[in-house]
Amino acid sequence: MAAWREGPVGIVGLGLIGGSLARALKAAGATVYAYDPDPAALAAARAEGVVDEAGPVAAWAGRVGLCLLAVPLGATPAAVAEVAPLLPAGAVLAETASLKGPVLPALAAVPAAVRPLSLHPMAGREQRGWVASTAGLFRGLPLLAVPVPGRALPRGMLGRLAAALEARPAVVPAAYHDVVMARVSHLPYLLAAALLLAAAETPGGEGWMAAAGSGFRDTSRVGASPPDMWQELVAANAGPTGQALEAVARRLQGWAEDLRAGRPLAGLEQAPAIRQRWEEAGHERT
Amino acid sequence: MAAWREGPVGIVGLGLIGGSLARALKAAGATVYAYDPDPAALAAARAEGVVDEAGPVAAWAGRVGLCLLAVPLGATPAAVAEVAPLLPAGAVLAETASLKGPVLPALAAVPAAVRPLSLHPMAGREQRGWVASTAGLFRGLPLLAVPVPGRALPRGMLGRLAAALEARPAVVPAAYHDVVMARVSHLPYLLAAALLLAAAETPGGEGWMAAAGSGFRDTSRVGASPPDMWQELVAANAGPTGQALEAVARRLQGWAEDLRAGRPLAGLEQAPAIRQRWEEAGHERT
Structure with missing residues (x-):
């Protein structure tokens, strides 16, 4: 320091x-x-x-x-x-x-x-x-x-x-800031919260709690943060946040269709390289 | 041990x-x-x-x-x-x-x-x-x-x-296992991967990389794991995984509509309690 x-x-x-x-x-x-x-x-x-x-x-x-x-x-x-x-x-x-x-x-x-x-x-x-x-x-x-x-x-x-x-x-840049926030700040929170809500709705009851391991733990973590703070934020950034939500919803719907058709899920193979580029840019906390 | x-x-x-x-x-x-x-x-x-x-x-x-x-x-x-x-x-x-x-x-x-x-x-x-x-x-x-x-x-x-x-x-129980996996294992991975893909598609280019902090870091982490292993898993559990994907897609689409209508995002307030119940069941690794 x-x-x-x-x-x-x-x-x-x-x-x-x-x-x-x-x-x-x-x-x-x-x-x-x-x-x-x-x-x-x-x-x-x-x-x-x-x-x-x-x-x-x-x-x-x-x-x-x-x-x-x-x-x-x-x-x-x-x-x-x-x-x-x-x-x-x-x-x-x-x-x-x-x-x-x-x-x-x-x-x-x-x-x-x-x-x-x-x-x-x-x-x-x-x-x-x-x-x-x-x-x-x-x-x-x-x-x-x-x-x-x-x-x-x-x-x-x-x-x-x-x-x-x-x-x-x-x-x-100012014009870019709020668009970026929708994708790298609001979306992680909203997906983490959506995961928690989806887990709670598991057909068959809360036995899911015994089975949730490291993937669930990490992906859901920020979903525990205060909802009222986030409600205020996403309302103030409604346009870019709504676009980000709709883009992800379309992708998940597409993946569900891929599964029904017996196809590999489209685009999945790109994910590790995106995370790796971000880490290589020096942004992973050790 | x-x-x-x-x-x-x-x-x-x-x-x-x-x-x-x-x-x-x-x-x-x-x-x-x-x-x-x-x-x-x-x-x-x-x-x-x-x-x-x-x-x-x-x-x-x-x-x-x-x-x-x-x-x-x-x-x-x-x-x-x-x-x-x-x-x-x-x-x-x-x-x-x-x-x-x-x-x-x-x-x-x-x-x-x-x-x-x-x-x-x-x-x-x-x-x-x-x-x-x-x-x-x-x-x-x-x-x-x-x-x-x-x-x-x-x-x-x-x-x-x-x-x-x-x-x-x-x-x-056997019949419950694969349904639970769709929600607490496959879904965390798929949402993490979807987040990485959404970040990479941020309008305006890869300046998002400088802005992605702790929420992005945690929520996207498991999205870096090997896609071919996951492709095999979700294909073998296509029914429950597809239902989980569609449930989340509907929720995200609903939230986008809430934003357009100026309403609070439905259900968000339940997320912290779900995570807390899971932690209190002793499943958060310290």
Whole structure:
């Protein structure tokens, strides 16, 4: 992990993502200021020594070089607009929302003295909140940055933040980001959930539970994550997610027809090479 | 791991499953005899000290208390018929095929002096062959046993074998086994493969690779396993697999319609509880 030499960091929201950012940055040596609407989370972060100063944003915003927003997707545009005017000139204001279409206009509109940074850490857990946060959450995983229209990308800050998190920085075009999310984030979750629902409907009852081994374990894992968070995400990215779902539904239906016709399942032979290309691109966590 | 006190074990086939059985039983203290049609696998197992005697089945079959067949599904009935007459009275002849419909008739027909045992270890890896085998392959995972029509289930041997492998023994009715496999084994693989194919078709090119994080990693993992093995399996279990594929295809299509209509995705809220029930039944490997 690279030592943090950027001055104090402010974090708004100490849930799974914000809490994990706070822990990783504190471990890298940063001074961390934080706010969370839940006094218990704020007190725990302070008591554990992860946060140096806990309180309203206005109390500490004027002293940070980087402010990270880790609030729900729907609350992000308002948080951007509220926090930006409180920051010192030259500070970077970063948000971590999982979709970019709904938040980029607010980032494009921050005062000229503030540098916006649109981030999406591709990390998660089945649990959430401060109690689930961990300093290693981002290790080895992508930290996406989406250019904000009309604004310079603060590449130096992106690189130093990624180093502190031990994450892999990657710049993804805004228009492409939400399409990619439908395929590599929303679809894995939805297929994992569909697998759980299909297992529960096994004709003959729940004896399937004794028989589910490593394939079921891995493929279904992310299906255990909080449905309401995902309902919000897929609704905000309905077009690309619906297209991805329909593409997979067509493929599964085609495979069922292949089985009825006694044919090999079409395209299956390509799957290992796709996974291998992804791993060879360095993205498999060891 | 429980020490093995059952006398010599014979193993036919030293691929991923047979090789892993040999390693685990040798680690438990068993004397292991083995045959594999590939002289290189046989020589490697002998050289590594995993196998005590390597050679044709007829050379050692008369001295074993347990003979394990770990050959391809299609070759299993013939192997059962060939090996059974060579075993001493009271010996257990076990096979490890992934489907039971195609192999149970051969097991039901073994001589009365031999005790048939139909096993399905719910374990796998993306690689195969002797080189991929590992003593811990079965640890913490289900070891299914399917009763052979008209024959007694050798429960004692099943329990002692499971203890040596550190696996979880479970008896599953024959008629139910292949239906369950469609849902908890074939379906996870097929959904993982479908996810890889959907990612590769992301509109806009392979920038998706930089963005695929932990959800994609886990959900797609088993999609990297050998397609030809799976083609054979799903063809041999075409009915239940086709029904499972169609059920998931209908669900995904329904979710796409939910998104178009601005509705929450139906049923999603049930997924975490299903996964939790399975984990609470003790099946999550830690």
